[in-house]
Amino acid sequence: MTYHPKSDFIAVMMERGFLADCTDYQALDDALIAGAVPGYIGYDATAKSLHVGHLMNIMMLRWLQKTGHKPITLMGGGTTKVGDPSFRSDERPLLDAQAIDDNxxxxxxxxxKYLxxxxGPNDALMLNNAEWLDGLNYLDFLRDIGRHFxxxxxxxxxxxxxxxxxxxSLSFLEFNYMILQAYDFLELNxxxxxxxxxxxxDQWGNIVNGIDLTRRVLDHEIYGLTTPLLTTSDGRKMGKSAGGAVWLNGDMLSSYEFWQFWRNTTDADVGRFLKIFTELPVDECDRLAALEGSEINDAKIILANEATRLLHGEDAAQTAEATAREVFEKGGVGDDLPTLVLQAEELTDGVSIVQLLVRAGLAKSGKEAKRLIAENGARMDDAPLTDAGLMIHSANLPIKLSAGKKRHALVHLAA
Structure with missing residues (x-):
């Protein structure tokens, strides 16, 4: 791309790797120069936490605010009742109103944490599209909005x-989703x-729909900007780890596990992830990415610290790094590891090691835990686990369980 931006926001987006496409670079750039531009991203409430796969566009909203503009986080209290069909093979499970509000x-x-x-003129707005979608009159909506599609x-x-x-199958309910998302942009404008x-x-078509609708109904010029699909260097979708989704809420994933996710970044991804998921200067990101051999691990620790600091705070980042050093460099246990607490009554007849690996989040199922043991991938207190039938009793606790070299959890008895 040869476009040379005048605005700080588009310059940041381009040099840090956020930008895939834009509906009109020049016109958006002019608007960003002219004053504080309100910009939004929509989030359907399909889970109780966002995950790392959302973090790229959260950082985009943060940069929008840092460059003097007004981010809008639009919660899909209305659209979640329909479900976005984009690139899914089946219909999303429908949630009731209470579950949506809880999410x-x-x-x-x-x-x-980020906004x-x-x-104020560039303070963020938190909005919910149920504000205008819940009260829609179906016939009026068909006549006034549906006729434009x-x-x-x-x-x-x-x-x-x-x-x-x-x-x-694509249900009529899902087919309506793109109309509702387009209508969101119209109402926000x-x-x-x-x-x-x-x-x-993947949202390009929905964004263009909203721009066209707003132009037709209000005769206003508005703009769309998309990020590239983010995958790791080995082709995996960003946001998943061996243990499942990398959640952003601390009660669903500990700050240590979040830190460890970034520490485990492959060498080839370090520079790109530093630019997207931290606020370090671009030249510093490039310097760190160029490190070779064991020195690249220093860059990974910086990535983990910076990403964790933004979400969980400076203390959590420092504690996570100290725990990692205790566990990996000194062979210790580390106080900040993910912890499974067992009640004494659970241990009357003992608990199987397979069950503990699952409950500690180190395996998704008993079958996976048994395979981990059979393939010499599981350890207890740093010693290989070889017996899938092993029973753990209260006298054995506390213990440290490990899956592979980088995933660990503590199991101890309730006080």
């Missing part, structure tokens, strides 16, 4: 086409002057 509460705790909310064009979008090409929608590259 929104959990997700909001993460945004507060400053308030009433071509079914032929909607069928051509890759997110829909891929489902139909595989002859997988009408109510809050929002000029920009951002999202992953």
């Amino acid at each position: 929104i509460d959990g997700m909001n705790r993460v945004f507060a 400053t909310y308030g009433d 071509s079914v032929n064009r909607m069928l051509s979008f890759e997110s829909v086409k891929s489902r139909l090409d595989r002859e997988q 009408r109510r809050y002057g929002c000029l920009l929608q951002m999202g992953g590259s």
Whole structure:
């Protein structure tokens, strides 16, 4: 891309690797130069926490605010009742209103770590699309909004086409989702002057829909910007680890496990991840990425510290690093490891080591735990586990369990 941005925001997006595409670079750049631009990203409330896969666009909102603009986090209290079909093979499970509200509460705790909310010109806004979607009159909506959408064009979008090409069912409920998302952008522009929608590259069609609808209904010019699909250097989707999703809420994933996720980054990804997930200067990211041999591990520790500091705070980052050094360099136990607490009554007849590996989050199932033991991948107190039938009693506790070289948990008896 040869475009040379004038605004700080687009410059940051380009040099740090956030930018996949934009509907109109020049016009958006001019708007960003002219004043504080409100920009939003939408989040459906499908879980009680966001995960690392969301972190790229959360950082994008943070940079929007840091460069003098106004981020909007739009919670999908309305659209979650429908479910985004984009690039899914089946329909999402439908959630009731209470579950949606509970999930929104959990997700909001993460945004507060990265953004400053308030009433100032570039303070962030937390909004919920249930504000305008819950009260829609169906016939009015069809007449006023639905008439602007071509079914032929909607069928051509890759997110829909891929489902139909595989002859997988796409319900009318899901088909409405892209209309509702387009309507979100219209309402945000009408109510809050929002000029920009951002999202992953898989949202391009939905974003363009919203721009077209707003132009037709309000005759306003608004813009879209997308991020690239983020995968690791070995082709895996960002946000998953051997133990499952890397959650951002501390009650679903400890700060130590979060730190360890970043410490385990492959060498080839360090520079790219430093630019996206930390605020270190770009030239420093490039310097760290160029380290070779064992020195690249220093860059990984910096990545882990910086990412953990943003989410969990400086103390949590320092404690996680100290725990890692205690566990890996000194062979100790480390006070900040993920911990499974057992009640005395659970241990009357003993608990199987297989069950403990699962409950400690080191294996997803008993079958996986047994395979881990059979392949010499499990250890107890740093000694290889060879007996899948081993029973643990209260006299054996506390113990440290390990899966591979980098995943550990403590098991101890309740006080």
